[in-house]
Structures are given as structure tokens and as C-alpha cells.
Amino acid sequence: xxxxxxxxxxxxxxxxxxxxxxxxxxxxxERASYDRSDAYAILDAGLVxxxxxxxxxxxxxxxxxxxxxxxxxxxxxxxxxxxQQQLAGGVECCLSVxxxxxxxxxRSHFHHSVNYRSxxxxxxxxxxxxPAAKAAALWHFVDAVIPGRAADARPADRxxxxxxxxxxxxxxxxxxKVRSGGPKDHPDDLSLPVWAxxxxxxxxxxxxxxxxxxxxxxxxPDYLASRAxx
Amino acid sequence: xxxxxxxxxxxxxxxxxxxxxxxxxxxxxERASYDRSDAYAILDAGLVxxxxxxxxxxxxxxxxxxxxxxxxxxxxxxxxxxxQQQLAGGVECCLSVxxxxxxxxxRSHFHHSVNYRSxxxxxxxxxxxxPAAKAAALWHFVDAVIPGRAADARPADRxxxxxxxxxxxxxxxxxxKVRSGGPKDHPDDLSLPVWAxxxxxxxxxxxxxxxxxxxxxxxxPDYLASRAxx
Numbered sequence: 001x002x003x004x005x006x007x008x009x010x011x012x013x014x015x016x017x018x019x020x021x022x023x024x025x026x027x028x029x030e031r032a033s034y035d036r037s038d039a040y041a042i043l044d045a046g047l048v049x050x051x052x053x054x055x056x057x058x059x060x061x062x063x064x065x066x067x068x069x070x071x072x073x074x075x076x077x078x079x080x081x082x083x084q085q086q087l088a089g090g091v092e093c094c095l096s097v098x099x100x101x102x103x104x105x106x107r108s109h110f111h112h113s114v115n116y117r118s119x120x121x122x123x124x125x126x127x128x129x130x131p132a133a134k135a136a137a138l139w140h141f142v143d144a145v146i147p148g149r150a151a152d153a154r155p156a157d158r159x160x161x162x163x164x165x166x167x168x169x170x171x172x173x174x175x176x177k178v179r180s181g182g183p184k185d186h187p188d189d190l191s192l193p194v195w196a197x198x199x200x201x202x203x204x205x206x207x208x209x210x211x212x213x214x215x216x217x218x219x220x221p222d223y224l225a226s227r228a229x230x
Numbered sequence: 231x232x233x234x235x236x237x238x239x240x241x242x243x244x245x246x247x248x249x250x251x252x253x254x255x256x257x258x259x260e261r262a263s264y265d266r267s268d269a270y271a272i273l274d275a276g277l278v279x280x281x282x283x284x285x286x287x288x289x290x291x292x293x294x295x296x297x298x299x300x301x302x303x304x305x306x307x308x309x310x311x312x313x314q315q316q317l318a319g320g321v322e323c324c325l326s327v328x329x330x331x332x333x334x335x336x337r338s339h340f341h342h343s344v345n346y347r348s349x350x351x352x353x354x355x356x357x358x359x360x361p362a363a364k365a366a367a368l369w370h371f372v373d374a375v376i377p378g379r380a381a382d383a384r385p386a387d388r389x390x391x392x393x394x395x396x397x398x399x400x401x402x403x404x405x406x407k408v409r410s411g412g413p414k415d416h417p418d419d420l421s422l423p424v425w426a427x428x429x430x431x432x433x434x435x436x437x438x439x440x441x442x443x444x445x446x447x448x449x450x451p452d453y454l455a456s457r458a459x460x
Contacts, residue, residue: 200436
């Protein structure tokens, strides 16, 4: 995702047969995968994705909570009304999810890089309107973030479902891209007196903060204690 | 960014005067800011953004390293050739940056939420072609991630600059959106026997991993030790 992404020239144009055009990775192709299980593992490790759509050529990218449900992505969140307006016939969307795993420090500016796992998924989003499907989606959202939570908290009632916007994105095309490991310096730079290596980065959970209005005697549930990150 | 985003109905349409249409936040407007200093603080705390652009109505969202330079964003990374091809006259882009600060656990599914800080910026991206400007951009990238690093590592040489793609995004319109604090439960739910509160999330740095080919005697520099996250 940095200069290191340009360090290895792409091989002569030889397009893979199966992947469709829009999701074919063009840079540093050896880091790419079109295997859904690779992409789904990266999606399932995430919480917030960035959803892109275009209105009259103007691109919009909105952060949204997501949860995978088979070959579909449930989307929920700051659904701008501009997106809602586009939904009648389904709107082409691009969901991108990225985990940054570390800073890769090379001896040269050029070979500095980032370790990451990313997914880019394409498909049409449609609004979920059926109340039962919406309720199921909310349940799935809550449990995808914290398994066990959905059964503990109160499910949505009718008026809440009416006020809830849920989108469904069918994953038509998907690709994953991963960089891992240490810096790949130019051989001439290995003797430079510069520290090189990786500074790992990870999302960590801090100390839980109970709600100010939490009733006395309600303990911290086991299903929360077991999960380190979102 | 979740059901909580729909819990507070938007006030009757009363558009702010200054912000232009495309970056006006439509949902939970009290969380929005059009103050550049708010947006820039969120941008400066980040590393990887999601850049959206459209080609013939097809949206693409690509994770890219970025660094702010005044009212401009330097972009660098997996610049798909499809984006490069669009650049001749400048291409409309939307950059979205999101920090997830915590999981907000309410007593009901509906009021579950996420604490976050996000920015959506709009402007046209153009390619940086001047080698000196490219070199300065690379220097700025390295130092934006780890202050002090650029002076330590070897700057790019001519052939590396020729192989480097840098984009410049002028920030024309920008908005920030922030949610913080605990759950906002329905009053009727406060007596439910369900733990409620926030599980804070933050990006933390792990133990540095030296490159396998690091020459003996090269110590870990002070400027790296002082920085907790990317």
C-alpha cells in the first residue's frame, strides 16, 4: 500500500480468466487473492467498512457497520438519504475493509510499507424492508460484533424496526490483498546504519466502562470478557 | 453509525448555509462538524484512508496511505491503473477516514452503537509528476507516520521517484462526525438485567520486530520508541 507496492513491476499483461474486470488487483498482483474464503476471513475480522457509491459521477464513501451473512453483506449505519434515494433499482456499491497490521520500516523512504489485510467487494445494495428480515439483521449485527450479546439484549420492537435502515449487498465480485512480513530493502541499503523492521499494530480492547445508569448488581457477562477486539 | 444513528430524528430541514451539498451530514446532524480543525485532527490521527472514485458510474473504493499537507491530502499506494487513467483532468474523489473508538452496548439491539471519529473529504485528485515534489511527498509520508524517521532513512533516488505514484487531493469540502460516550437507552429499558456500557477499542503498537537482515549493533532509535500508534 506504499512505495513497496510499486517496487515489484507487474508481470506482462496476462489477465486471470475468472475474475471480472472491476475487482482484478492491478498492483503487486502476487498479494492478491480471489478466493472467497480468504476475503471472508478478512471481512469477518472487521466491524466498520467503507461503502462507496456514485451519484451522477460524484463518488461518496461512507463508513458503515457491516456483518457478513453468507455471500451477502448486511450494512447498517449512517445511510445518507442520498444513498436511500438511489436504492429503488439497487445501486452499485463497492465495500472496502482494511486491517492495518503494522508499519514496515525500511532503510529507504521508498521501501517503507504497511502490513495490511484488505478486501474490496462489489455488488448491488438493496434496502431490507420486511420487518422480520430487519429484526433478523439487527440480531445478526449485534451477534457478529459480540457473539452471545443478541440473546441478552432486548430485540427491536415494531417502531424501532420502522426506524431502522438495513441494506443488503450481494457480493458479486470480491478480491483480497495482503502484505505481511518485514521490509524488502534494496541490497545496497542493507549496510546503512538504519534500524529496519516492523512495528506491529493491532486493535485492542481497553477497560470496559459501565453505563452511568447501570443498575447495581448487574455483572459483566462472560461473553464480553472473552472477546479481545471488535 | 448504528441504530443509534437513527434514534434521534433529524430536525426539520434547515440547511446550514456554508457547507456545500455533497458533504452535508444527513443523519444525526448534531454529531457533525464542518470546522476544518476538527476534521484535520481526525485526519492527522490516521494512516490509511479509503478513497472512492467512479468510472462510468461504477464506484471503486481503494485503501490508501495518506498524509495531510495543509489543505491537501497526499495519497500513495495501491493506485489502480484505472484511477491513473482517470487523472488527466483531475478526478473527483471522496476520501473517508474512520477511527473506531469503542463498542457501545445498550440494553436493546436497536440502541447498540459504535463510538467513532470520521471524516469525509471531497476534492479532485491530480498526479504529482515533478520529481522534487514527489521526493518531498515521500519525505512527508514517512515523517507523518513516524516523526524523525525521514531524516534517518535514505531518501528516494531518481529511479525510485520514477517508479513512485503520488496523488494530491485538494480538500474542497470536508465534514467530520463523532460519536462518544455511553449508550442512550430507552427509559423503559433501564431496569432490564443487561450489562450496558462501552468497550473501548484503540490501535496499539506491539513489540517491534527487527528485520532478519538487520546488521548487528544497530539500536532501536528514540523516535520510534516514543510513538504508541500509527
